[in-house]
Amino acid sequence: MTKARTLYEKIWDAHVVDQRDDGTSLIYIDRHLVHEVTSAQAFEGLRKAGRKVRRPDLTLAVPDHNLPTTPRLDAQGNKIPIADPQSAAQLAALEANAPAFGVPYFDATDIKQGIVHVIGPEQGFTLPGTTMVCGDSHTAAHGALGALAFGIGTSEVEHVLATQTLLLKRSRTMEIRVNGKLSPGVSPKDLILHIVGVIGAAGGTGHVIEYRGEVFEKMSIEGRLTVSNMSIEAGARAGLIAPDEATFAYLKGRPMAPSGAEWDAAVAYWKTLPTDKGAVFDKSVIIDAADIAPSVTWGTSPEDVVPVTGVIPDPASFADPSKQDAARKSLDYMGLEAGQKMSDVPVENIFIGSCTNSRIEDLRAAAGVLKGRRKADGVKWAIVVPGSGLVKAQAESEGLDRIFLDAGFEWREPGCSACLGMNPDKVPSGERCASTSNRNFVGRQGPGARTHLVSPAMAAAAAVTGKLTDVRELTKQD
Amino acid sequence: MKAVRKVEGRAIPFGQKNVDTDVIISAEWLKTISREGLGAGAFESIRQKEGNIFDDPEFAGAPILIAGDNFGCGSSREHAAWALDDMGIKAIIAPSFSDIFSGNAFKNGLLAIALPQEAIDRLMEVAKTDPVSIDMESMSVTTPFQDRFAFEMDPFRRNCLMEGLDEIDLTMTQSDAIERHEQETDSARPWIRPQAA
Structure with missing residues (x-):
C-alpha cells in the first residue's frame, strides 16, 4: 500500500x-x-x-x-x-x-x-x-x-x-481544523481574522496550510477564497481546501475550465486529491467555530485581532517583550488606548473591496446590511470596488449598486484600489478606515492611514453608525 | 548575480519585529518599471521621524541590518529587496524571515541570516559601537569581542550565492526534463491545458 x-x-x-x-x-x-x-x-x-x-x-x-x-x-x-x-x-x-x-x-x-x-x-x-x-x-x-x-x-x-x-523546497504541512458551526452574523472573514489572531503573523511560516473540518465543507467557494486568501497573513505561502462537489459545481461551465469528456476526466482526477485517511501533518491547530464573534483588528499587524465585543489589549499583557514594544508602537500609530472598547472607535472611511472581499457574495452581504439605511454623517468617504467587471455587472443586475449609492457609497470600477493605496484611492493621513481588505500595516492604505480589518457586513455596519459596530446589533432590528 | 562570500561592517541595530514589505518600501514606489533607485524610498515612514536610526550618521553606509522576528512579511514585492540593496544593505540578520522575502533576498544576492533571539540581542548590543562580520565559508557571524554565532543555510542557496550563479541559466539546462514533464501531463491530464481565454 x-x-x-x-x-x-x-x-x-x-x-x-x-x-x-x-x-x-x-x-x-x-x-x-x-x-x-x-x-x-x-x-x-x-x-x-x-x-x-x-x-x-x-x-x-x-x-x-x-x-x-x-x-x-x-x-x-x-x-x-x-x-x-x-x-x-x-x-x-x-x-x-x-x-x-x-x-x-x-x-x-x-x-x-x-x-x-x-x-x-x-x-x-x-x-x-x-x-x-x-x-x-x-x-x-x-x-x-x-x-x-x-x-x-x-x-x-x-x-x-x-x-x-x-x-x-517542500514545505512543512499544517492542518487547521475548525469544528462546529459559525454563529449567525459570523462570516468567513471573521473566521480567518480569528485564525490569524490565534496562530500569529508568523505562525504559518515555512508551512502550507490545509483548512479542514465541517465549517469549510459547508462554506461557499467565495467564502473559502476569503479564508485561503489571508493564509499569507499568518505567514503561510499557501492555504488549501480540498476540492469537493461545491468546487466542481462552481467551476463547471466556466470559460477556461475543461468541458465535455475532459471535464469528466478532470473531476475523476480531482476526486483523488483530498488528504488520505491517516496522512500526517507536521502541525495541527484545532479551533472551535462557536468561539468566534465578528472580528476586527486594533493594531498594525493582521495578528492584532479582537472580537468587536472586546477591548483594545494592554501592551503589557503580552508575554513576549518584542510584542509589547510592537503593540505600544501600533497603538501610538493607530491613536488608540488600551482598554478602549472596540465598538467605541469612530471611522471616517469605509472600503469594501480587495481580493479578500470583493466577490458577489461579499457585495450581497454588505448590501443586505445597507438596504434602507444611509452612511452616518461622520463617514466622509465610502467606496465599493467590485472584484471584476463580471462581479460588477452581476451586482448591478441584482440592484446592489442602487443600494450602495442610496446609502451614500461610491460605486467604482474593478481593481485593487484602497487595499494597498497605490492608485488614487487612499485613506487620508490620521483617519480611520473600516476595510474589508487584508492588511492593516503602517501606511498600507496611504501614508498615516489607520486600518481596521473587518468583514463586508461589518464594514457596512460601521458605515451606518460611523463607528466599529457589531453587525449583529444592527441586523437584529431587521 | 555577483558572488558573495563575506559581508563586514557596521550593522544597523533596528530590531523591530514583523517588519512588513510595505514598511520597507511603500506602494507609491511600486509604480516604477525599473529595479534601480528604490533606496531613496526605503523605510520612508520611519525616516520621516527625526532622529531615526536609518539616518543616524553613525550607521551611514552600514552593509548589515539587524531586525526582529518575521522580517519581510506581507506583500511579495521584490522591490523590498531592491530597495535594501540600493540603500547599501548586503545582509539582514533576524530570528526569522517570511518565506517570500527570503527568496527575493536570495535572488538579489542579499544574505538573509537567521539566528536565535539571544544572538540577535547580543549583536544589537555590539552593533551600537562596533562592526559585525558574516562569513559564508564558515557560515558564522562574528564580532570583535570573540562572539561567534553559527548559522544554517540551504546548501543550494549557499552555493548559488557564493558562486554568483544565475538560477534561470541553471534551470534552462534542464529543458529536456521540463519537456518530458509537459508531454506526460498532456497525455495523463490533458484537461490542464486551459481553454482559450
Missing part, C-alpha cells in the same frame, strides 16, 4: 520535474497570473537575455493594482487617459508586453478585467490539483479550489515565464 498523503503532497508529487540531492526540487507550474506591478522588470529581463515565454497558453495577464477605479471610457467610448504618468507607463508596459510575448491579456475596458485573484476562479483558469503562481502574495486565495497557489517575487516571475518551473 502506498503511503497516506496530504492534498499538498499529492499536488507536489505530481509536479516534480527533477529532484536534487540538496533537497530542492524543480516544480512545474501549471498556471501563471501576471499583473502590471510585478511583471515589467521580469519581461525586461527576458528581453535582455533574448528569452521567450515558454508557455504563454498557461499564462494570463490583467491590470489591477495600479489602475484607477474611476470610469475608463468617456461618453464617446474612448479610453480616458490615466493622469499619473508613472502609473500610465506601468500599465502601458503590461499592455505592450503581453502581446509582444504572446500572453493572453484582459484589457482595463474588458468586462473580464478584475483583480487577479478574482478573475482566476471566475474564468475557470484556477483548477484543483494545479500549481499556480502570481507575483502577488495573495495568490494563496486560489487554494480555496484545491490548487497549490502561492505568491512569488519578480525574479521568480521571470523564472516561471522563461522555464514554466520554480526551484522549491
Whole structure:
C-alpha cells in the first residue's frame, strides 16, 4: 500500500520535474497570473537575455493594482487617459508586453478585467490539483479550489515565464481544523481574522496550510477564497481546501475550465486529491467555530485581532517583550488606548473591496446590511470596488449598486484600489478606515492611514453608525 | 548575480519585529518599471521621524541590518529587496524571515541570516559601537569581542550565492526534463491545458 498523503503532497508529487540531492526540487507550474506591478522588470529581463515565454497558453495577464477605479471610457467610448504618468507607463508596459510575448491579456475596458485573484476562479483558469503562481502574495486565495497557489517575487516571475518551473523546497504541512458551526452574523472573514489572531503573523511560516473540518465543507467557494486568501497573513505561502462537489459545481461551465469528456476526466482526477485517511501533518491547530464573534483588528499587524465585543489589549499583557514594544508602537500609530472598547472607535472611511472581499457574495452581504439605511454623517468617504467587471455587472443586475449609492457609497470600477493605496484611492493621513481588505500595516492604505480589518457586513455596519459596530446589533432590528 | 562570500561592517541595530514589505518600501514606489533607485524610498515612514536610526550618521553606509522576528512579511514585492540593496544593505540578520522575502533576498544576492533571539540581542548590543562580520565559508557571524554565532543555510542557496550563479541559466539546462514533464501531463491530464481565454 502506498503511503497516506496530504492534498499538498499529492499536488507536489505530481509536479516534480527533477529532484536534487540538496533537497530542492524543480516544480512545474501549471498556471501563471501576471499583473502590471510585478511583471515589467521580469519581461525586461527576458528581453535582455533574448528569452521567450515558454508557455504563454498557461499564462494570463490583467491590470489591477495600479489602475484607477474611476470610469475608463468617456461618453464617446474612448479610453480616458490615466493622469499619473508613472502609473500610465506601468500599465502601458503590461499592455505592450503581453502581446509582444504572446500572453493572453484582459484589457482595463474588458468586462473580464478584475483583480487577479478574482478573475482566476471566475474564468475557470484556477483548477484543483494545479500549481499556480502570481507575483502577488495573495495568490494563496486560489487554494480555496484545491490548487497549490502561492505568491512569488519578480525574479521568480521571470523564472516561471522563461522555464514554466520554480526551484522549491517542500514545505512543512499544517492542518487547521475548525469544528462546529459559525454563529449567525459570523462570516468567513471573521473566521480567518480569528485564525490569524490565534496562530500569529508568523505562525504559518515555512508551512502550507490545509483548512479542514465541517465549517469549510459547508462554506461557499467565495467564502473559502476569503479564508485561503489571508493564509499569507499568518505567514503561510499557501492555504488549501480540498476540492469537493461545491468546487466542481462552481467551476463547471466556466470559460477556461475543461468541458465535455475532459471535464469528466478532470473531476475523476480531482476526486483523488483530498488528504488520505491517516496522512500526517507536521502541525495541527484545532479551533472551535462557536468561539468566534465578528472580528476586527486594533493594531498594525493582521495578528492584532479582537472580537468587536472586546477591548483594545494592554501592551503589557503580552508575554513576549518584542510584542509589547510592537503593540505600544501600533497603538501610538493607530491613536488608540488600551482598554478602549472596540465598538467605541469612530471611522471616517469605509472600503469594501480587495481580493479578500470583493466577490458577489461579499457585495450581497454588505448590501443586505445597507438596504434602507444611509452612511452616518461622520463617514466622509465610502467606496465599493467590485472584484471584476463580471462581479460588477452581476451586482448591478441584482440592484446592489442602487443600494450602495442610496446609502451614500461610491460605486467604482474593478481593481485593487484602497487595499494597498497605490492608485488614487487612499485613506487620508490620521483617519480611520473600516476595510474589508487584508492588511492593516503602517501606511498600507496611504501614508498615516489607520486600518481596521473587518468583514463586508461589518464594514457596512460601521458605515451606518460611523463607528466599529457589531453587525449583529444592527441586523437584529431587521 | 555577483558572488558573495563575506559581508563586514557596521550593522544597523533596528530590531523591530514583523517588519512588513510595505514598511520597507511603500506602494507609491511600486509604480516604477525599473529595479534601480528604490533606496531613496526605503523605510520612508520611519525616516520621516527625526532622529531615526536609518539616518543616524553613525550607521551611514552600514552593509548589515539587524531586525526582529518575521522580517519581510506581507506583500511579495521584490522591490523590498531592491530597495535594501540600493540603500547599501548586503545582509539582514533576524530570528526569522517570511518565506517570500527570503527568496527575493536570495535572488538579489542579499544574505538573509537567521539566528536565535539571544544572538540577535547580543549583536544589537555590539552593533551600537562596533562592526559585525558574516562569513559564508564558515557560515558564522562574528564580532570583535570573540562572539561567534553559527548559522544554517540551504546548501543550494549557499552555493548559488557564493558562486554568483544565475538560477534561470541553471534551470534552462534542464529543458529536456521540463519537456518530458509537459508531454506526460498532456497525455495523463490533458484537461490542464486551459481553454482559450
